[in-house]
Amino acid sequence: VQFVESGGGLVQPGGSLRLSCAASGFVFRNYHMSWYRQAPGKERELVATISGTSGSTNYADSVKGRFTISRDNAKNSVYLQMNSLKPEDTAVYYCYTRYTNFGSWGQGTQVTVSS
Numbered sequence: 001v002q003f004v005e006s007g008g009g010l011v012q013p014g015g016s017l018r019l020s021c022a023a024s025g026f027v028f029r030n031y032h033m034s035w036y037r038q039a040p041g042k043e044r045e046l047v048a049t050i051s052g053t054s055g056s057t058n059y060a061d062s063v064k065g066r067f068t069i070s071r072d073n074a075k076n077s078v079y080l081q082m083n084s085l086k087p088e089d090t091a092v093y094y095c096y097t098r099y100t101n102f103g104s105w106g107q108g109t110q111v112t113v114s115s
Helices: none
Strands: 002-006 009-011 017-024 033-038 045-050 057-059 067-072 077-082 091-097 109-113
Touching: 002 091, 017 033, 017 091, 017 109, 033 067, 033 077, 045 067, 045 077, 057 067, 077 091
Parallel strands: 009 109
Antiparallel strands: 002 017, 017 077, 033 045, 033 091, 045 057, 067 077, 091 109
C-alpha cells in the first residue's frame, strides 16, 4: 500500500492550492479517503473525508467552506482544493484511508501560507 502526496508549496494568505494523492495497493473505490494535516509541534488532525462511491463529504470546522475534497476512482486519486488559505493552514498534508490502518503513511506535502 502506498500514498504519494503532491501539490504543496508556498502561498500568500488568501491564495489557493490543489493537493493530489495517488494511492495504490488496495481497491481504492472501496475505501473512504481523508486528508490529514500536521503542523509543527501539534498532533495530526483530520481535515476532510470522502466516501468511496457516493461521494459524500465531511470537513473539519476550521476548513469548512474553504476546502473541497474530491476523488477519481478511475485514477485511484484523491484531491484537496484549498481556497482562502490562512497562515494557520500551514502544515504537512497527508492522505490516508479514513477507517482502515494499512501501516505506514506517505511523505506528505508541505503547505506554507505566509506573506
